[in-house]
Amino acid sequence: MAKIDWDNLGFNVVETRSMYKARCRQGEPWKSGGLIPYGTIKLSPAAGVLNYGQGCFEGTKAYQTAKDRVVLFRPEMNAKRMVMSTRRLCIPEMNQEFFLQAVEETLKDNIDYVPPYNKGSLYIRPIVWGTSPAIGVRPVEEYTFMVFVSPVGPYFKGGGKPLRLIVSNDYHRAAPKGIGDAKAIGNYSASLYPLTEAKNRGFDEVIYLDAKNEKFVEEVGSANLFALKGNTLITPRLSGSILPGVTRDSIIALAKEKLGLEMLETDVTLTELYDADEVFCTGTAVVVTAVGSITDLDGEHRIADEKMGRLTSKLKEMITGIQHEDIPDEFGWLYPIKE
Ligand SMILES: Cc1ncc(COP(=O)(O)O)c(C=O)c1O
Structure with a gap:
């Protein structure tokens, strides 16, 4: 793991150990996925997401607490919102348990990237998009769900200034x-x-x-x-x-x-x-x-x-x-x- 300057975290992407990946076809439930090394992905130039914006995401954080453990904050609400977002975008509807398990698995494998108590948090980004090609406007056949994480500090520079x-x-x-x-x-x-x-x-x-x-x-x-x-x-x-x-x-x-x-x-x-x-x-x-x-x-x-x-x-x-x-x-x- 590369050395991270915990005292100077901003809101930027920091590469971590691994990310979660799952695939699903239209009409099927979300199931089975797993961790892969963090890195770039291959995508068709005709992918639904690139051409017609068929994608949605979530954002939640993990915190190192005063009780010396790592917690998430209300991730069930993110899971519910992901269900709503996927439904609206004609993406196979996310399954809440599947979502939570993927978030948890990614977090556990990258637990050493959670900043120390009061130094920031680990931002968690679940994202899902239409992977297969489409030239006409329509929901595509196949979808990819990924979860990646990044240690973050404050979103706005300026030390809390209004x-x-x-x-x-x-x-x-x-x-x-x-x-x-x-x-x-x-x-x-x-x-x-x-x-x-x-x-x-x-x-x-x-x-x-x-x-x-x-x-x-x-x-x-x-x-x-x-x-x-x-x-x-x-x-x-x-x-x-x-x-x-x-x-x-x-x-x-x-x-x-x-x-x-x-x-x-x-x-x-x-x-x-x-x-x-x-x-x-x-x-x-x-x-x-x-x-x-x-x-x-x-x-x-x-x-x-x-x-x-x-x-x-x-x-x-x-x-x-x-x-x-x-x-x-x-x-x-x-x-x-x-x-
Ligand atoms: C457009 C928009 N509004 C509001 C929020 C705040 O939502 P939450 O408190 O779930 O992060 C976000 C951030 O996720 C957002 O992107």
Whole structure:
């Protein structure tokens, strides 16, 4: 194993020992697969995924905890979302047990790549795509499922500084009744151009509005959004074009059940974000990250200064505390890995 600088992990691909691979044909169940050495793969130029974007993926993390063991955080939710995504993309529907067993097998074989306690986490990427060739637009015959892993640190550079976001006026992330609620690869290709434009202008990420009315906020890049006003925490309702985040679901539970906040899943306007006491975004990669300012056509709206808000820090501390077993896992969210 190459030496890894655990103190300076970013959010990059680090090659590890092995990856999981399985194949499945249309109409058959997902079964039997196995570990192979980490490396490149061969693919037909006519593969369904390359030509028509028939692919979807997941993202979860493994943590080295204070109890000196490795745990996953709610991987069953990723398994369920993978079922939903595969169904929507006409990929043989993922089997939840199969998914979990593949994740676990890959993790166990690469367990020494899990960063030490509080130095980061092992990002786990299950991905499935149409392998066989198609020249006409249709679901292909054969599919490949793989799981690879990479040790990661923070998603955003800047040491937790609140993000500078820009509202996208020229682009939408996902259409109503489209594939926005699936973790489909095409959603991410649609976001690359707006993201690049935003970064070129010095912003960290993009806020997308709903494609129908351009009135309600949906997501921030690859994270869900929350706003606190007084004792009420609001987040965009799952309208069909928003990804149902595992972190989003966990934050809702913590806010309601542990912090006694009023929690509303509703339509959220930009004005509500500008008027909020705190705004933050959530995701497996971004964890809980404060939003410092939002720029729209009228200019910059400042929400936070250099520091994360009180509730944002509290929720971040709670969720990372559970993930690292610094505080009890009262919701039964942890999935310990037995070596
Ligand atoms: C578009 C999008 N929204 C939200 C999220 C957050 O979801 P989760 O908390 O399950 O990582 C992600 C990341 O996976 C995402 O890609």
